[in-house]
Every structure is written in structure tokens, then in C-alpha cells.
Amino acid sequence: MAYIAISWTPNSAMVANVNTASDEPTRTRGDIRDTNSNRVPGIGIGRGGGAARFRGEIQKPTDALKTFSRIMGRFGAERRSIVTVFILAAFETIGALSAPRLIGAAVDAMGRGGRGIDGVGGPLVVLQAARLAPFATAVSALALAYIAVGILSFAQAWIIAKVSQRMASDLRTSLFNKLGTLPLTYLDSRPRGDIMSRIANDCDAVGTAISQSAIQLAAGTASVVGALVMMLLLSRQLALVTLASVPLVLMLSRIIAGKTRPYFKRHREALGALNGIIEESASGLDTIRAFGMEDRMEAEFATENSRLREAGARAQIWTGFLMPMLNVINNASFAGIALVGGYLAAKGGLSVGVIASFIAYSRL
CATH class of the missing domain: 1.20.1560.10 (ABC transporter type 1, transmembrane domain)
Structure with missing residues (x-):
């Protein structure tokens, strides 16, 4: 009785040998055995090893600062845009820090410039026309501060979106070009899906981390430090x-x-x-x-x-x-x-x- 025996070479390539006679028992669906080791090979077309082969240990950088500097060095073309975003973030922080102080000034101006009356909801304050100027000035400045913060925030988001996509695109191009120079032994030792994930998903993650997270971290730190200084002064x-x-x-x-x-x-x-x-x-x-x-x-x-x-x-x-x-x-x-x-x-x-x-x- 003829059958097909599947053997697995060191490179995990399948070799079919046709035999015209054998006492080999009939195999059921999915029971394809290695004729050399009498075992059932793992799935992984052209790669071999089953799902466990995908779970390679992730290598961590020995020097995180050096790795970060190396990544940033690749994006020198975006240095001007990044500096622009930092400048916008600095002005946005100043506007955000001035808003609470203006709120306090408006509240104090309302208290100094009005007379108390009893209304439906309890004591109310009616501003006297002669002393309305300090309150109006504080409220106007507060409105301008919030408008400026909104405009600066939008400008940052617009620039960051373009920078992050350009960074990810440049990194994907570099990785794709590098892929063509890698030896076949490297490609055979890694699943194609994992390589695809690194080029597609990881590049976007790196671009987002550099262009958005780093900038937001710097702006957030400046806001916290500035708020602390203002609170200590008050x-x-x-x-x-x-x-x-x-x-x-x-x-x-x-x-x-x-x-x-x-x-x-x-x-x-x-x-x-x-x-x-x-x-x-x-x-x-x-x-x-x-x-x-x-x-x-x-x-x-x-x-x-x-x-x-x-x-x-x-x-x-x-x-x-x-x-x-x-x-x-x-x-x-x-x-x-x-x-x-x-x-x-x-x-x-x-x-x-x-x-x-x-x-x-x-x-x-």
C-alpha cells in the first residue's frame, strides 16, 4: 500500500518520500510523524517548533540612557519640530499656572468690590459699578489665558501628530531596508509574524513614546514644579x-x-x-x-x-x-x-x- 512519509530536515523543510509498500499503520488526520525521530512535529510552516518558538525571551538594553540617546539620534531631522513643541509647552504651562491665580484675584475682587445681600440661595454679592474694574480685569485675563492655553494645546497636538508619524515612517523604512541585509539564518530562527509585528506595531510605539510621552512628561513635570512654587508663595x-x-x-x-x-x-x-x-x-x-x-x-x-x-x-x-x-x-x-x-x-x-x-x- 502506498503512503507518503514526511521527514523534517534541519532547516525544517518538508520532504515527501513516496513508498510503494510498508507495514506503516494508517494515520489519522493531523498525525504526521517525523520518520527519523518517530515524533509528531510542531506546527510552523517552514519554521518548525510550534507556538512555543514564538515565546523567545525579550532582550533588555544594558544601558537605557545610551539606548534612548541612540534612538533620539536617529530623529535629528525632527529636532526643530520637537524644540518648537517644547517652546509651545512652556508657554502653555505659564498660561495654565496663571489661571488659578487669576481665579483667586477675581474672587478677592468680587469680595472687595461688592455689598452683601440676602437672596434665594443665601448671601449673594452684588458688584458696585464703581468697583467693577478689578473684577472685570481679572475675568478678562482669565478668559484670555484659557483661550491661549487651548490654542497652544491644539498647536502642540497638530505638530506632535505629524512628528510621531514621520518618526514611525522613518523607523519602518530603516527596519525594512535592514531586513534585506540580514542573513537567512536570522530569518529562519524567528517567526515571520514576530518580525512583521516589530516593523508595524513596535515602530508606532517607539514613535509615540518619543514624540508624545516624552514631551508630555516634560510639560507635566514643569506644571507640577510651577504649581508647587506658586502654592508655596501663596x-x-x-x-x-x-x-x-x-x-x-x-x-x-x-x-x-x-x-x-x-x-x-x-x-x-x-x-x-x-x-x-x-x-x-x-x-x-x-x-x-x-x-x-x-x-x-x-x-x-x-x-x-x-x-x-x-x-x-x-x-x-x-x-x-x-x-x-x-x-x-x-x-x-x-x-x-x-x-x-x-x-x-x-x-x-x-x-x-x-x-x-x-x-x-x-x-x-
């Missing part, structure tokens, strides 16, 4: 109340980051493995059908898809804990500012406008 007592929540925020962020980091790593690994299975299954579909490997490919796909789902769900769950906990801490800080500020205002050592400014600064 009232040291209220500044201490606000700073009391900072250790809690840092500790919570550290805990959440430590919990989510492994899951995001597993998510990236599972995504690369799943892309590899999909790409190689599509390119080798005729071979899979010819040798009845559909069930095994479906099983491998289901396994990697489950890993991707579980890792993504756990990462999102832990990330979802952060904002509710931060809201609790911010609300506690808000209550502390209101209580201590009210006490100081009752003693005459602090104006209501300063309390309003502090509340606004604590929200930055």
Missing part, C-alpha cells in the same frame, strides 16, 4: 496639606506599575506569537490542508489567543485601579485644603481667593 500651610498626598500618589503609582508591567510584557509576547501563527498559517494554508493539520493549527491559535486575552484583561484591570484611587486621594486633599483654608480664613490670615487658587492648583 501659603506654606496649605502647601504642606497638598504635599501630604504626594507620597501616597507615588506609592500607589509604583505598586500599579509593578503589577501591570509583567502583564503588558506577556501581552506583547502573545501578540507577536499570534501574529506569527496567523501569518504562517495563511502562507502555508495549502500545506496545512494537504496534510490534515487544521486541528492542530486551530489548537495553537486558541492557546495563543487565550494568552493574549488573559494578559490584556489583567493589565487593563490593574490599570483601571489607578484612576479611582487617585480620585480618592485628590478628594481627600481637596477636603484638607478646604478645612485648613477655611480655618485660616476665619482667623483672618488668608483670603477666600487664595483658597480658590489652591484648589485650582491642586487639580493641575
